Each structure stands twice: as structure tokens, then as C-alpha cells.
Amino acid sequence: MSGAEGEAYGKKMRREEEEEEVAAESGGRADAERKAKLKERKVSWSKLKRVDSLNLEAGRVSMVAQNSYEMGWRTTLCLAFQSIGVVYGDIGTSPLYVFSSIFTNGIIKHEDDILGVLSLIIYTITLLPFLKYVFIVLWANDNGNGGAFALYSLICRHMKMSLIPNEQPEDRELSNYRLETPSSQVKWVHKLKQKLEGSLVSRVGLLFLAIVGTSMVIGDGILTPSISVLSAVSGISKSLGQDAVVGITVAILVILFSAQRFGTDKVGIVFAPIILVWFFFIGGIGLYNLFKYDIRVLRAFYPKYIFDYFKRNGKDGWLSLGGVFLCITGSEALFADLGHFDVRSIQISFSCITYPTIVVAYIGQAAYLRKFPQNVANTLYACVPHPLYWPTFVVAVIASIIASQAMISGAFSIISQALSLGCFPRVKVVHTSVKHKGQVYIPEMNYMFMFAWIAVIGDMMITTTLVSLIMLVIWKKSLWRVALFFFGFGFIEIVYFSSQLTKFTRGGYLPIVLAFFLTMVMGIWHYVHKERYMFELKNKISNAYLNEVANNPNVRRVPGIGLMYSELVQGIPPIFSHLIGSIPSIHSIVVFVSIKAIPVSNVASEERFLFRQVEPREYKVFQCVVRHGYNDVLGDPVEFESQLIQSLKAYVQEQNYSTTEVEVSENATEQATVVESSDKREAHHSSNKIIQNQSASPSSNSIRSLGGSVANSPIHGAEEELKFIDRALEKGIVYMLAEAEVVAHPNSSIFNKIVVNYVYSFFRKNFRQGQNSMAIPRKRLLKVGMTYEI
Template identity: 30%
Template sequence: MSTSALQTAAPAKRATPTLALGAIGVVFGDIGTSPLYTLRECLKAAGGVNPANVYGIVSLILWSIIVVVTLKYVCFVMRADNDGEGGILALTALASGVAPVRLRRLLLTLGVFGAAMFYGDSMITPAISVISAVEGVTLVDPHLSTWIVPIALVILTALFRVQKRGTGAVGKVFGPIMLIWFLTLAVTGVMNIASRPGILQAVSPAFALEYLAHAPGTAFIVLGSVFLALTGGEALYADMGHFGKRPIRLSWLLLVFPALVLNYFGQAALVLNKPSVISQPFFESVPAWALIPLVLLAALATVIASQAVISGAFSMTKQAVQLGMLPRIPVVHTSSHEVGQVYVPFINLTLYVAVVFLVLFFRSSDNLAAAYGIAVASTMLLTTLLMYFVTHCLWRWRPLATVAVIGPMALVDALFVASNANKIMDGGWFPLLAGAALFTVMTTWHKGRETIVQRIKSESLELAPLIKSLTAGEHPVMRTQGTAVFPGGVARMTPTAFLHNLKHNGVMHRINIFLAGSTDNTPHVSDDVRVSVESLGHGCYAVTVRHGFMEIPNVPAILELVEKQIPDWRYDPADVSFFLGRDTIVATGKSHAMPLWRERLFAFLVRNAAQAAEYYSLPPNRVVEMGGQINL
């Protein structure tokens, strides 16, 4: 098959070692840079350095990683792949497809909220990662502290400017750099553990439990900082479609997890031996001669971690558009070989503005850490709740087994959400505010589209009877040569563009093809079942098009599939005209579905959505747009 009917591509089959190296470079960037600030923030929240604090906190970090990342995500959640894809939206589609009908709207709401929180994380991760790496220069010269923010802004500006070039070329060096990074974490950790091997006793969960029991109030606050060690956990699941389960699991178990644990324990040993290094235990863990190389390596690692989150936001946006949660947004494909590599200019600019604001407003990783965590913790809790429906409704687990597994996971997630709630006034308000704004936009768009479809169904003419009336009888409508295609219609209903063409031109084309699309709860749909053609007689055909939530419709390529099902018709691009309806939405305040302010927001989103011709990959010189007005 030379041309796919939708702009999508599955990852090529590559050897597991190659995929594992790629996963190291992309999947683990966020969680891999957490040692830059996690233990420092934990000790700060605990009130300082003493053996009880250090042993208890490092044990909490270890067992949090084991329970949340290894057991929950690597061993459990990654089993719930949606045709190989992962992430909160893919899981929402999977769960809503098997859950009881009465609960599907609720699950969709949970998924939309989780996606909105993901965008909040996408704003904070680049800011805190890059600025925490740059802060290492203060150990070289304390007077450089005034340059931390400018240097971080320069790095972040360069990062966002190169997004339009695509990640293909840069991605080739991500894996090797992050491999060096994780080996450096392991080596520095071992060096410091050697000076105080007794810290390895904290491997026992008894130290974590004792710390929680001895000072539960302080421990509850500390948990909000312990969560910083887990912030990249959701990425393991979200990036599963790019690399597969096995490479991600192997990379985690054989390299990333051991390296992180060794580094956290090494930092713990260092602060016990030298409490004065509490302000920067990560950078103090190497000899003076290695400080500058470590700062440079940390800067590269944080840029890679930021790149992974930004790329994830681009992919999430594409999924949200296809699932009807966001308006059509221009998507630029940055590779002719890997169609999954996309660049979304609007999202890139939005993230950049938000990141610059965060850097200028908070100015340090200490302050940013207060804003970090609540968004990711919320997404993790929602993932667990959605997994309940997958285990119970899809995997057919018995209720007792489902509750026995999901219950403890939900309890741990809820505990981390509650502990991060303490940070809301100190900065956690930002991701919540950003998430709430995005949640409002996404739910308004989804509800507005439903309202429009219902309005079309109630007010428009049914297609089949209209075609019969126009082509039969004593005075059939005049016909002209060529093919007219009407994309983006509602199944069995007459497109407004068709009615406008009849009204203004008074003719029908020899061949008329009415396309109505639907998005499946799977990432990809095979071309063998993508189109279904129904003949309405007299050269008119109603075509139902199915596509997955990872795919962008490509109408010319779809017509190549339609051609195989229509006898005596051949798709000739020079003989086809595409008729699109450009409807103006007017907010009247009379809708029972939405209040006036949401009607106005929906109308604004419609006005600023990407052009349908661009979205459907239509040749501009073959497109005819017919205007209309819809009163809400």
C-alpha cells in the first residue's frame, strides 16, 4: 500500500537493544533528572539533616519508586495497552469502550481532566529541570547566581525555537547522552555510598514505616517532596507506543532504576557525612574537577527531559483533536519517514510563554518545586481509577481481586495528591489553574460539538430522501460533469455545503460523495475496514470513514480507498471539487446545553480553529467553501 488513508505510522520493527537505547533517551528523561532536586527538597521539608530524617526519607524514596513506578506502571498499568498505545487519553478510550454506558461520560470527564493536568506538567518540567541544572554554576562561582535565570531562559528559548525542525536528528543523540547520564548517576552514587555503607540499611521498608509512624505530620508534608522522585512515572506508560513494553521494562529494571537508587543513597550518605552540602547535594557529590562537566551534562539531560515532555504534549494534542476534545489545530509533520513526529506551533508557543512566566515568577528550583507534583499526582490517581474499569470490565477480574489490587494503588496515589495539596498556596495553584483552563476549553469544545451535531440532526434534511427527490420526477436538478466531495458531514444528514451549492448554482455533479467520519477507541484502523460505501443511487454515495485517535484524516487518500468500492468511477484529483461548509456560530444564550459564556467560548474556538481544507489535506485550488450560520 503506497499511500495510507490517514497520516499515521506505527513504529518500525527494530531490535530490542536499539529500542531500549531510544527509551533511555526519551522515556526516562523526566524521572532521570529528579535527583537534581528531590532529596534536597525532602530534607528541607523535614527541617534539616539528622540520621532519622535521612534514613527515613531515602527509604521512602526507594519504596515509593518500587510501589508506584515498578509495581504499578511497569508491571501493571503497561499491560493495559490500547492497540500498543498508552497514556491517559489512550487509557480513557480503552476504559470507556468497555465500561457501562451510563459511566462513559464520567470516564471521558476523568480522561479530559487527566489530559489537562498533563499539560500543566508539560509547563513545569522544562522550567524546573533546566533551572535546577543551571544552579550548579553557583558552586563554581557564587557570583554567577545572578546569571541563573538569564542562562536558563536562553537555553529554554533555544529549545522551543528548534521544535519546528523536528526531533529526528536530535533524537539520535538522546539515547547515548542519557546512557552516560544514568551511568554517571550510578558511579557517583557508589562513590559516596562507599564512604558510608551503613546507608544501605535504609533499603529495609522498616525505616520508611518508622519515619511515617514517628512523626506523621512532618512525614505527610515530606511525602509531597518525595513525590518529586516519581514525576516521570506516567511517561513510561505514555511513551509505550513508541518503543514497546519490553524495551521500556528492560531499560528501567537493568539501568534506570538501579542508577536512580544508587544516586539517591549516595546523596544520603554524603549529607550524613557533610551536612553543609544540603543546599546542593547532587552537585556536591563529585570532586571539584568534575563539577563543570557534571553541570554541562546535567544541562543536556534536562534539555532532553524537557524535549520528551514537549513532544508528549504535541502527541497528546493530536489525540485530543481526533477524540473531539480540542478544535482543529495546525499540525506540522517534521519527518517524511516517521509520521508520528509532529510539531504543533500553537502548543509550542503556549508552552514557551508559560515556561518563561514560571522561570521569571519563581526564579529558582526551590520555588518551582512547590508548584510541581500536584498535576502529575492527579493524573496518576486518575490512571488508577480508569484501570479499575479495564481490570473489571475488560480483563474480567473478579470484584475482590480488582479491589485488592486497585484499592492500595488508589490509596497511595490519593496520599500523594493530599500531600501535594499542601503546596497549592506556595505555587501548586499554577498547574491547577492551567489545568482548569484547559479542562474548561476541552469540555466546552466537546459539548459544543455535540450540540451542533444534535442541531444538524434535528434541523437538517435526511440525505437519502433528498437525493431521491432531486434526481427523480419530471424536473430533476441539472447535472454537471466532475465529482463533488463533501467532507466532515454527519452520517445520513445533508451537508449544508451541498444545500448551499444547490441554492446558488442550481446543479449537482455527476458523482457526489458524502463523507462522514467517526473516531474509534483504538489508535489505528486498518485500511481494509476504514471506509464503508452506501450507494444512494443516481451517482450519489454516502461514505462512512473510521479512523483511530492517533490518526489525522487525509481525504485524498481516503478517496483512493473509496474508488475500489464504486464501480465505473476513478479518482482523478483534477476532476474533483471539495465543498466545505464554513459555519459561523452565534451565541444566543438560548441553548439549554451551555450557559452564554460557554457558548461564546465555543464560538471563539470555532472561529480560531484550523482551516478544514488544511486539516483534511485538501489541495487548495480544488476547495470551494460555502458559508452559513448556526444559532446556539
């Protein structure tokens, strides 16, 4: 590079770095850290040229979860306040119906049964949401995101457990991967990890757990509205009758689900104050009842009353656990909604507000029932002081609506995650907030929620299993600690689960059937999604075929840019040969585009596009992997096109310069070696220093001449390629998709034929098509027919 050009290039690079630093400072501390990480990692283009990662599978990667940046106390307390309105609506409204659900016949046989049930409630809340979730499970987050699929993504990045082999070495360069050197492990843990990675059953089982766990959380969003709103409205049952209660509840639910398309961002600012007022109401009323009726119920903190309760009631006591469990419904929201907050804020809000107020509320209700056991069917409203009755009723209805809204929104977010990971049929995902990427609305699922019920205890058991695996393999905790966590909490949850199963014939079959249906849909969709990818991988086009096409005079190159979409991230997809066979022409620039879901929550925009140019370069054929996390939004087509073309130009410039720079460096080194050898021979035959100086001069000048003459070439070469891209862009961009017909292989099993030819075909025909999900303009869409046999 010439002196003037080198100086200009250096100034440009310094100016860009200064602009990045200013932007990082304005974007906050977290963004600044990410920008600094990006600038520290410089990709070696010469190495990528020798090892084409888009045609090879990646090696094993070791990484750690992202640590949240340090927040000030003001920010943490603000998030803690906001979390009250989003996270705790469900568990906070459970005092509306728990005692009536435990004593279903409205009869309390023994006055000490109240103490036994209260003791069960206190220790259930303390052990499961408080100890397990708030102080253990919350730390098993994926870059600040929670939920079953977040745990699955975290495990898949630490272990090679994904069923689709689309890992790439460049993925480890993503800022959210947080790579580190593998630390030492106990030998048996390392062997366990290898066995799990090499076992297809283990990989399928892990995905199955994630799918079932997701189905359970979705069900929580379905269960909450009906129970919470009905229990809140039941406060007017004496005045208007039960029929009016049902009618008002249905009306509220219809309005609630109809309003989902507007999102929660616009009204979210009032959620926290209302739920906080609700907590103050139930906590204050609880203290009032405790001191007015029977302060001796505090004896329930002695766990012996639990033993006496089961001894006295036997099977009936065990069956009542289904009602006791309702006191912790919504506990998964502590983890699933973590993406909007941070661990510390949720720990503070639950420990200081939620936990003490709901425990005091149950204690107050128990004190009231010790004197008026006949009012157990409507305990909360019965124990409210008369002047506070109507204010409590109004706040209870609003709080139940907020609780329903939070759980529905959480279910939508989880479906969006499943969709991005290829585990759910294509549905329309509408992002209702520009501030919070996790706030989405899914029209197709919204109205299905209005008619569905599901049990949620199974999700807690799955979370226990996944977190135990994380503790063992990722956190590297000792075996006895993992066993204490797994068997301790697992035993409690299995006991509750067994109690729930006894209600199967009394309506309990509805949630189980729905859970099975959701699991079947997600499992079948991911199975076929994986098999389609494997079909493309096995039938990908070789570079030799591309050379044949390029040298075939019957194949025309038409002006413009062709974007050919494919699942494949390794090599050229088989759809290309079908296109050439049907229409013997290709665009002057062809880009094979693969939308790839990365097992992280977010991918930075500057890291999203990964390009590679297919050799030889004059063919103008590129491969592009568009990487996105499960919380990312790809954007509208116009924005996507602009980002892709700009990234392509940046790649052409950088590769053109970097490749030539490597060649200049290697040639200069060889030239310097030759000249240096010549100098030494001349110095050996002559002792004249003048001759030595004269011989040294040509070597220096030769290197400068070589560097100057070749360094100009990348600039001119890049300019020509950029002009070529601009000319092609003026002719337009055409999208090419496979009109895929997926059928079972003739030699496959009957079960596989039923799943693929009928079940999957039904799902695919009745859900959104690929071009609709990616919002591809129909006027520029070209479909190529192709049959996949799996």
C-alpha cells in the first residue's frame, strides 16, 4: 500500500474505532463490553480461506453462561419494582382459591387440619419457589433468559447435544458465547458428558424434556386466566348468583384475549402498582385476622403438624395435595420471565414483598377458619373486614386479569422460542413492543388458549432434571450437592404429581390430553425439520457440479441478484440442481442464504451475517448464513435486504484486502529471503563494505516495490466488485425457495409414513408457509419444486 493510501486507510480505521467507542459509551455498559469484545477478536481470513467452515462441521466448544453486568442499586430496585407486576400475578392471586381447593367438600373434619394444611402451604412456598427457584434455578439462566428452551440452549452449547449438525467454528466468535478455556473436570463427569454426546437416545431425550417443559408452561398460561378470574369474580356470588359470576368471567376472558394484539407494553406501567396494592391488601388483612381471631396458628411453622395431618386423614390428605399445590402456581414465571429483569431484582422483590405478604395472607385465612370453618368455600372474601370488601373485590379482579395477562404473554414468548429452534409449526409472530423483544403476540395460538387447560407440576419436575444436569456438567458441583438438589426437590414434586394424577377421571384427563397433543405437535415438527436438513446435507451439490454449470454455454447468467434460501449451512443445497434443470439460467450474483438459529438469546447485528465466496471467485457465487438467537427479530424484507447487501459489500472489501495482504506478506518474505541469501554470498566473496551496502539497498527497495505495486490491487479489485454488485442490485433481487413435498421413504416403517405423509402434511398445510413467515415479497418470489424423501 502506498504511503498516502496507507495513511488514509489508517485514519479511516481510527475514525471508525472512535465512532464505535462513542456509540458503545452511549449504549450503556453492557453494550460497551460487547463492543470491546468484538474489537478484540480479529478473524483470520487467511485461516478461513484454508479451512472453509461453511463446508465443515465445527469442533467442540467450551463456554460459560453470560454474567450480567454490574447494576447500580437504583436500577436494580427499579427492576425489582417492575417485576412485581409482571412475574408474581399468578402466585400472588392464589390466596383467592387455595383453601377452597383443598377442602373441596366445604367441610373441615378436625380443627388441627387447618394447622396441617397451613404448615404444608408455608413449607411448599418456602422450599419450591423461594429456595429452589429464587436462589438456585435463577442462576441457571442463558444470558439472562429463563425457561425450558433457555436451559436446553445452554446445555447444547456446553455439550454437543443438538440433533442438527450445523455447528460452525465462527459461532464461537459471537459475543454471547462467552468462550473460555475448558477447566479440569472429574473423570467420571467427563465420561458422562462423552456418553451423553454420543448417545442418540440421550439427545432425543433432552429435546423431549425441553418440549414437554415448554408445553407445561404454555399450559400455565392457559390455566391461570380461568382459575384466577373466576375466583376473583366469585366475590359477588352472594349478591348476583353463580350464573352471573360465570357470565362476567367469560366476558372478562373474551375481552382479555381479544386485547392481546395490542400488547402489554402500553399498559404495563400500571401493573406493578396494582399488584403491589394487592399484596398490601392481602398482607394487611392477614395480619388483621391473625391478631383478631387466633394467633396460635403460628404453631404451623412446626412441621410436626404436617405429619399429624397425613396420619389423621390418610388417603384424603394425600389427595388434598392437588389443592395445596395451587399456592405455587406461577412459580415457573419466576424463571420464564427472567429475560425482562435480572436475578438480583427478582430475588429482592420476591424475598421482600411477595413471599412475606402471601405467607401472612394464608396465616390470616387460617386464623379466621379456626373460628369460622364453615366459610372455607370462599375464605378470602369471607375474612375481609366489611369496609374493605368492595375495594378488595375491585383490586382482586384487576390483579387476576394482570396475572392472566403476564402468563399469556409468557406462553407467547416461549412459543416464539420454540419456533426459532425448529420445534413448532410456522405461526405469525407479532412483536408488540419496540423496547422488549420478548413481548410477542401469536394470533393463531391466542384463541386456542381460550378453550384449553393443562397441569403445570410436570414442568417443575423437568426444570429440576435440566438444572441438575447443568449443575453437574457446567457448574461442576460435587455429586452429593447435585443428588441433594435432584432427589430432594424431585421427591416433593413427584408426591404432588401423584396427587394430581388421581383426578384423571374427574376432568384431569383434559390437561393431560392437551399436554400430550402439544408435545406431539412440537416433537413431530422438529423430527421432520431435522430429517429435511439431513436430506439436504446428504444430497448437497459438489463444487465440481458448479464448475460444470459455469462452463456450460447453455446456462445463461441473467442480470440481478438471486437469493436462494435453504436450511443447509454446509455446502450448496440440492435445490440448485433442480433450478438449473428447470430453468437453465442463474443470476449474475447468486447468494445461498441459510437462516440459522443459534442456541443463544440474541446475536449482535454486526455478527449476524456470515459470508463465504464459492471458488472460483469469478463465478460470483456466495454462501450466507444469517444467524439469530431465539429472542431476535429478523425485521422486514426491505431492512433485511439492505443489511444483507451491506454485509456482502463489507465482506468483499475485507476479503479482497485481507487475501491480497496475505499474499503480499508471503511474497515479500520469499523475496527478502532470496535477496538476503544473495547479499550473504556477495559479502562472503568481498570484504568491501561499500559493495555490501549497495547489495543491501536493492533488497530493501525490492520489498518496498513489491509491497507498493501489489497493495494497490486490492483497492482497485474491491472497487470493481462493488460496482458489479451495485449494477446487479439495480436489476433487482429475486427470492428462490423450494416448494418442498415431504414424503416418507418407500422403505420406511408404517409409523414413519403415518407421521410424515399424514400428520406433518396436515400441520404444514394448515399453518403458515415459509415465505409468509419470512415476509418475502410475492412479486419477487420464485418457487422451485422438489421432493424430500425421509
